[in-house]
Every structure is written in C-alpha cells, then in structure tokens.
Amino acid sequence: xxxxxxxxxxxxxxxxxxxxxxxxxxxxxxxxxxxxxxxxxxxxxxxxxxxxxxxxxxxxxxxxxxxxxxxxxxxxxxxxxxxxxxxxxxxxxxxxxxxxxxxxxxxxxxxxxxxxxxxxxxxxxxxxxxxxxxxxxxxxxxxxxxxxxxxxxxxxxxxxxxxxxxxxxxxxxxxxxxxxxxxxxxxxxxxxxxxxxxxxxxxxxxxxxxxxxxxxxxxxxxxxxxxxxxxxxxxxxxxxxxxxxxxxxxxxxxxxxxxxxxxxxxxxxxxxxxxxxxxxxxxxxxxxxxxxxxxxxxxxxxxxxxxxxxxxxxxxxxxxxxxxxxxxxxxxxxxxxxxxxxxxxxxxxxxxxxxxxxxxxxxxxxxxxxxxxxxxxxxxxxxxxxxxxxxx
Ligand code: XIL
Numbered sequence: 556x557x558x559x560x561x562x563x564x565x566x567x568x569x570x571x572x573x574x575x576x577x578x579x580x581x582x583x584x585x586x587x588x589x590x591x592x593x594x595x596x597x598x599x600x601x602x603x604x605x606x607x608x609x610x611x612x613x614x615x616x617x618x619x620x621x622x623x624x625x626x627x628x629x630x631x632x633x634x635x636x637x638x639x640x641x642x643x644x645x646x647x648x649x650x651x652x653x654x655x656x657x658x659x660x661x662x663x664x665x666x667x668x669x670x671x672x673x674x675x676x677x678x679x680x681x682x683x684x685x686x687x688x689x690x691x692x693x694x695x696x697x698x699x700x701x702x703x704x705x706x707x708x709x710x711x712x713x714x715x716x717x718x719x720x721x722x723x724x725x726x727x728x729x730x731x732x733x734x735x736x737x738x739x740x741x742x743x744x745x746x747x748x749x750x751x752x753x754x755x756x757x758x759x760x761x762x763x764x765x766x767x768x769x770x771x772x773x774x775x776x777x778x779x780x781x782x783x784x785x786x787x788x789x790x791x792x793x794x795x796x797x798x799x800x801x802x803x804x805x806x807x808x809x810x811x812x813x814x815x816x817x818x819x820x821x822x823x824x825x826x827x828x829x830x831x832x833x834x835x836x837x838x839x840x841x842x843x844x845x846x847x848x849x850x851x852x853x854x855x856x857x858x859x860x861x862x863x864x865x866x867x868x869x870x871x872x873x874x875x876x877x878x879x880x881x882x883x884x885x886x887x888x889x890x891x892x893x894x895x896x897x898x899x900x901x902x903x904x905x906x907x908x909x910x911x912x913x914x915x916x917x918x919x920x921x922x923x924x925x926x927x928x929x930x931x932x933x934x935x936x937x938x939x940x941x942x943x944x945x946x947x
Contacts, residue, residue, distance in 0.1 A: 603876055603935035605942065611923070612646035614938050619947030620887070621688065621733075621894040622937070623647030625856065627659055628674050630904045631681060640928045641900055642685040647733060649690040649855070649896060650678040651906075654724070657701035663724070667707045667716075670723055679731055690855075690896070691728060693736035693785065694721050695769045697755035704756070713760030718772060725776035734781035736821055736855070737773045738766050742786055742806060744798045751802025766806070767815045774816035784810075785821030785855055789841065790882065792834035800841045811848050820845050821855035825898070826882060828874050829863035835885045846891035854886060856898040858921040859933070860911040871920055876932035879923075883940035890947065895937070902926045 615622035623645040629652075631638055641648070652659035653674040661674040682689040695717065708716050725735065743753035752758055757765045766784075773782050784807065788799045803820070810817050845852055859875045886892050899905040903926035907919050918926065923934035 601880075603880070603932045603939065605935050605938045609938075611644045611934070611937055611941065614941035615895065616646060617946075618941055618944045620892075620941060620944060621646045621896075622941065623649065623687070623690070623894070623896045624900040625649035625651040625690075625692070625896065625898050626900065626904065627651040628653055628661075628677050628681075629659060632677065634903075636928055637901060637904065638681070640924060642687070644900060644923075645687060647688040647690055647894065647896065648678065648682045649692050650675060651692075651898070652699075653678050654691050655693060655696065655699035656704070656720070658699040662701060664701050664720070666701075667703055670727075672727055675728070679728065683731075688733035689728075689731055691724075691732050691735040691780070692855075693739040694724065694773060695737060695741075695757060695765070696739040697753065697757065698740070700756075708756065708760070710760045713757065714768070717757070717761065717765065717768065721769060721772040722776055725773050725780070729777040730779060732777060732780040734783050734819065734853070735773055735777070736785040737769050737782050737817075739785045740787065741766055741784070742799055742802045744795065744802055750805065751799070752806075767810065767813060770810065770815045770817050781818045781851070782816055783819045783821040783853060783855070784817055785823060787823035787825055787856070789822050790824055790826060790833070790838065791830055792832040792837055797837070804841070804844055807845060807848055807850060811850075817850065819851040819853050819893070821853045822886075823856035823898075824854045824882065824886075825856060826859045826878050827863075828859050828861045828871070828878050833881060835881075838885050839889065842886060842889040842891065846889060850891065852886070852889065852892045854883075854892065854895040857882075857895060858898045858905065858907060860907050861920050862907075862911045862913050866913075866915050866917050868917075868920060872932045875920060876936040879933050879936035880940060883937060884943065887940055887944035890945065893947065895940075897922055897937075900924050901928050902931075903928070 611622040624641060626641060654663060656664045661671055663671060663675060665671050679689055741753055742751050744751045746754045752763060770782050786803055788796050789803060842852060859878045861871045861875055864871045864874050899922050901924040902920050902922050905919060905921055907921050913919060923931060923937055925931050
C-alpha cells in the first residue's frame with residue numbers, strides 16, 4: 556500500500572515536472588515568437604486547420620493538380636515506412652539521384668561508353684507498382700557529372716556525347732515519363748553574360764544552342780513526355796531573383812520563338828524561412844508572363860530551409876508552414892501551375908541536412924513530414940493550399 560502511494564507520488568512528481576517543462580518550452584517559444592519582429596508570425600499564428608483525412612495526392616488530384624516528392628533509391632529501398640508514406644502521399648516520383656549523369660552508388664554513366672539503368676529502373680518500377688507518375692531529373696546539367704567527363708568531353712565531341720546521352724536515356728524510358736527536366740540551372744546572371752546564361756561546359760563546347768538541341772532531341776526520342784526547363788532563385792523580391800526571372804523569361808521567349816519543343820518551366824522553389832523579401836504581385840506577374848508563352852509551370856523541388864530560424868521546433872515549424880502557405884497560395888492561383896513537388900517528403904531524408912545545416916546542430920525541419928513520417932504544420936499548409944486552389 557505504502558509502495559503504491561510512493562509510486563503514485565513519484566509519478567505525480569514526474570508528471571508535474573513534465574508539465575512544467577512543456578509549459579516552459581512553450582513559454583520560451585512564445586517569448587521567442589514575440590521577440591521575432593516580422594509579420595510572418597501573424598501569418599504563422601493561424602491554426603493551419605484542415606478538414607478530412609485525405610492525403611496530399613488526393614487533395615491535389617481533387618483540383619486537377621499533382622503532388623509528389625523526390626527521394627533517392629538508397630533510402631526508398633531500405634526504409635519501408637518511407638516507402639509506404641511516399642506511396643500514400645505522392646502521385647508522382649522524382650528519382651533524386653538515379654537519372655543524373657552520376658549521383659549515388661550506381662551512377663547512370665559509369666564510363667564514356669556505358670549506361671547503367673539499374674537504379675533508374677528500380678525507381679521506375681517503384682513508381683509503376685504504386686501507380687505513381689515518374690519524373691526524369693535531369694538530362695543536361697553542369698553538376699553531378701561523372702569524374703571522366705572533364706578529361707573526356709571537349710569541343711570536338713561534346714555534341715556527340717550530348718546526343719548519345721539524351722537518345723539512349725530518353726529512349727530507354729520513352730512512354731514511362733510524365734516529364735523530363737531536360738536542362739537544369741542554365742541561368743546564372745552572376746556569370747556576367749548579357750543573356751544571363753551560366754558558363755557551363757555545355758555552353759563552352761556547344762554555344763547557346765545546346766539548350767535548343769537538348770529539347771529537340773528529347774522530343775524526338777519521347778514525343779509524349781512533357782519537356783521542362785528547371786531552375787531555382789526565381790521566388791523572392793530581391794535584385795538577384797528579379798534579374799534571374801528576367802533572364803529565364805528571355806530564354807523561354809527565345810526557345811518558343813524558335814519553335815523549340817518546350818512545354819513547362821520548373822521552378823525549384825527552395826525557399827528560406829528567414830527571407831522576408833517576398834512580393835506576391837511580382838511573383839504572380841512572372842508566373843503570368845511564363846503562362847502567356849503557352850507554358851505550364853511546375854513547382855519541382857520545394858523545401859524551406861530553417862537554418863536561420865529559432866531553435867524551438869514549435870516556433871520553427873510554424874514559420875516553415877507559413878512559407879509553404881504564403882508561397883503556394885500565390886502560385887496555385889496561376890492556372891498554368893500543374894504540379895507541386897517537394898525535394899524529399901520527410902525531415903529524416905533531406906539534402907538540407909548537409910547543404911544547409913543549422914549552426915546549433917539541431918536537426919533541420921524543412922519538409923511536410925517529421926523524421927518519424929508524421930505530418931507537420933507544413934503538411935497542413937500544403938493540404939490547405941490544395942484545398943483552396945482553383946480547380947484546373
Ligand atoms: C541535390 C541532391 O538532393 C543532393 O543529394 C546531391 O548531393 C546534390 O544535388 N537542385 C537540383 C537538384 O536540381 O538536382 C539538387 O539535388 C538540389 C538543387
């Protein structure tokens with residue numbers, strides 16, 4: 556009897572201490588909340604409430620939209636919980652590494668004369684098995700090039716390598732691909748060219764027409780796939796993003812004027828929770844200008860870096876959710892926007908852990924699901940954006 560009483564008293568003590576601890580954390584978060592000076596918190600204070608139990612892919616599909624995510628085979632093949640939640644939430648899958656020239660453990664291009672489709676085929680099979688659409692990322696990029704590229708490809712043979720790569724890879728997946736990121740990140744205004752083109756090996760060896768050629772080849776070998784120009788740094792009201800929007804628009808106009816078979820702009824949408832310079836009107840105008848070219852728009856790699864946000868996860872999650880809400884409410888108002896994809900789906904697997912780590916060492920929290928695959932407020936924010944989006 557006495558032992559039970561002692562146990563109960565100890566339990567009550569733990570419970571009391573635990574409650575005090577939770578109140579303390581919330582109070583600290585609230586204090587930080589109030590100490591943060593921007594109006595974002597006003598937005599973040601909303602309750603992100605959602606109705607019903609529909610998944611993100613169901614909410615997107617109800618409006619004629621597609622939701623999906625990128626993930627590498629390494630994690631998808633070894634984490635059953637991830638595989639299950641990805642299939643549950645996503646209507647489209649982007650292999651994060653497997654269709655680049657060389658990324659991950661089984662590179663697509665092991666040598667100048669060989670292709671290894673093992674990893675890409677595994678991802679295509681996963682998508683097929685779970686009735687998901689498939690995205691190809693990416694045929695022409697200046698990153699993730701194999702080590703042999705530098706010492707092998709030159710002005711004389713670059714076109715032959717480009718043609719061979721696109722012909723072989725696009726033919727291999729012809730009929731399976733919803734869309735291809737044909738060219739990725741070809742604009743870098745800081746490189747100083749009047750056309751804003753990034754100084755890549757492709758530009759150096761083939762001139763500005765490498766972009767036209769890439770799209771024409773992709774269309775020739777898979778007439779069904781949507782062909783996308785994909786880039787980042789188009790989202791905020793900064794001078795750099797404004798200059799990049801102008802250069803991307805100029806490139807798209809040039810391609811369209813030459814009858815190049817391009818169907819969509821991919822906006823990577825790697826957002827920053829700490830970036831305040833967000834101007835809905837300017838973003839809306841850019842989207843409308845792209846749509847006026849007869850192009851669709853896809854949000855291809857969305858995440859929100861919380862690197863500079865307060866450590867408290869309660870505060871951080873609300874601020875990250877507010878970014879998803881603010882950005883998606885603008886882009887989904889543009890009828891030409893057809894898909895939203897996040898770069899990863901769970902905080903357990905995000906490139907930002909390495910690319911944008913927090914200085915305090917806390918795990919980053921940029922994605923809709925937490926590291927145990929539970930929905931966060933970011934998930935609610937995306938769900939609400941789909942629920943509120945005009946039907947396509
Ligand atoms: C990233 C991957 O997520 C990382 O794992 C890899 O180390 C580097 O590339 N824009 C893109 C993607 O188009 O291909 C990049 O993916 C992220 C930025």
